[in-house]
Amino acid sequence: MNLLIADDEQHMLHILKAYFEKEGFTVFLARDGEEAVDLFYHHKMDLVILDWMMPKRSGIEVCRTIKQLGHTKVLLLTAKGEADDEFAALQSGADDYVRKPFDPRILLLRAKKLLHLNAKVVIGNVTVDLEEQRIYRGEQDVMATHKEFELMKYFLANKGRILSRKMLLDHVWGFDYFGDERTVDTHIRRLREKIGESCIQTHRGMGYSLDDRL
Numbered sequence: 001m002n003l004l005i006a007d008d009e010q011h012m013l014h015i016l017k018a019y020f021e022k023e024g025f026t027v028f029l030a031r032d033g034e035e036a037v038d039l040f041y042h043h044k045m046d047l048v049i050l051d052w053m054m055p056k057r058s059g060i061e062v063c064r065t066i067k068q069l070g071h072t073k074v075l076l077l078t079a080k081g082e083a084d085d086e087f088a089a090l091q092s093g094a095d096d097y098v099r100k101p102f103d104p105r106i107l108l109l110r111a112k113k114l115l116h117l118n119a120k121v122v123i124g125n126v127t128v129d130l131e132e133q134r135i136y137r138g139e140q141d142v143m144a145t146h147k148e149f150e151l152m153k154y155f156l157a158n159k160g161r162i163l164s165r166k167m168l169l170d171h172v173w174g175f176d177y178f179g180d181e182r183t184v185d186t187h188i189r190r191l192r193e194k195i196g197e198s199c200i201q202t203h204r205g206m207g208y209s210l211d212d213r214l
Contacts, residue, residue: 001115001157002043004028006036006062007051007077016049019104020111024157024171033057037065045072047111050094052078060092067093073114077102121156123210126195128152135195142194147172147187155200155210164207184208 003025005016010031017027028043030036032055040048040062048066050059063074076094090097095114098107121128127136135144135152144152150172154163165181173179188208192200201209 001046002026002028003111004030004036004039004043004045004048006030006033006049006054006059008032008054009051016104016107019108021171023108023112024154026158031055033059033062036062040066040069040072047073047075047115049075049077049107049111052076060088063092063094075107075111075114077107123156123199124196126199128156137195144191144194145187148191148194151187151191152195155208159210162203162207162209167207 001024003020005013005020005027006029007013007016008031013029013031017029020027028039028045030039033050034056036048036050036054037057039045048062050062052059054062059076059078063076066072066074073095074093075096075098076092077098077100079100096110098110121130125138128134129136130153133146133149135142135149151168154168154171165184168184169179169181173183188200199211201211203209
């Protein structure tokens, strides 16, 4: 899923980017309102997180622009704490409103709730329990390993999108992993044996995808 985060605090941007990328999001960063609008025009976004007070164009202005163009979810961040401010944020079309300072884990949960990324995701006869970190085929726990579960979670966040072996290595094994890309093939083969061959599609020379028809 594509996520745009706009904030003029560089440190905040990089912290949030790390949290959301770990959960499988593709993250775009903007340092001001104009850059946020430009990125929104050029990339399909599933969620936009905007700081209220930004250079060039405020989060409120950017939110109104985004809502005029479609139904993309928008979450506003602000240090403002008055009831009138919250009312103004929601009146601009924002779907949610989070006051600074905040715990990035709470923001992540609020974002997932907006996107309806529930604790349990059902794909055919496979159920992925994101809270318990378990995968079930029918009623049976397939006893997925940690890496198998992380692979499945990343596929869920990018359902229908082709993911290269390098992307899977970077997001599941980490950017500092220097092993062979065939490690991905081995883990996907084992995951398929547990959840069924049809869930994960192979795209020769490109990578893998979770079947978006399921």
